[in-house]
Amino acid sequence: MAEAMIAPLVTNPNIEERPQILVNDVSAAAVNKLKGNFPTIQTHSTLTQQSVDVDVVVVAVKPQNCSSLFSTLQPLLSDSINDPVILSICAGVPIWQFCQGLSTDKVVRTMPNTPATIQQGVTVWTANGGASYDGIFTSKEVELCRELLKSCGMEVQVEDEKFIDMATSISGSGPAYVFLLIESMVDTAVHMGFSREVATRLVLQTILGSTLYAEASTTLHPAELRNSVTSPAGTTASAVYELERGGFRSNVSNAIWACYRRSLEMGGRDSNVGPGRVGELPSGEFGDMK
Secondary structure: OHHHHHHHHHHOOOOOOOOOOEEEOOOHHHHHHHHHHOOOOEEEOOOOHHHHOOOEEEEOOOHHHHHHHHHHHHHHHHOOOOOOEEEEOOOOOOHHHHHHHHOOOOEEEEEOOHHHHHOOEEEEEEEOOOOOHHHOOOHHHHHHHHHHHHOOEEEEEEOOOHHHHHHHHHHHOHHHHHHHHHHHHHHHHHHHOOOHHHHHHHHHHHHHHHHHHHHHOOOOOHHHHHHHOOOOOOHHHHHHHHHHHOOHHHHHHHHHHHHHHHHHHHOOOOOOOOOOOOOOOOOOOOOOEO
């Protein structure tokens, strides 16, 4: 995911002043790959004071590695001349853990997705303190984070951290659901007799065109768009019937809820939520979405 965020910062032609990017990764292979893909960035295999004497430190590690990272990063941050903003893209890890582990209040939690690589991503984010920021950030720091995320595509700021876990299951993991649908449609088309190249072109354009059509038809409910291609007793009606009979809607819903529960679980919170569950949805501190 870090690479997906680096790509637009390096390649987006609309960015007039390229940011200086310093990447730290303990994996030599990962460092070499990044350096090969983006020759202009600086790469290191260990954290140094230079790593934190910056405006924004992006933390992009697996959630289970956060604790060990905190122990290395916290002393460096204490000596930083910049007092940088910590921008997390770690799934499931709440803001308070970063504040506690790094001894700083300047934490922004985000949930991006992989289409950020081509500036078509969506990132849901919130800053510690919610809408008011409680004097934690300057307006310049908040706008810097916003512009960084905007370079990856759409950015949606929320005032309540609970929406980050929800967004993980919708937009964060959403590309995987779409790719699985693409894979299933392409494989079936090949089974029918299309070449894989033609099948892929047909499916990708169908999904792209349908998405753009839905985006342009904001006054219409998705059900109306579906009905517009579903003639009584027709071919589409037969296909939709099979999808409904197979529990398509409930399977999609169950998958999204499972993803959401896992995000809560990774953050050490009650994950027994959703239809038929006894737990309550997390209540946030900061309010609603912008």
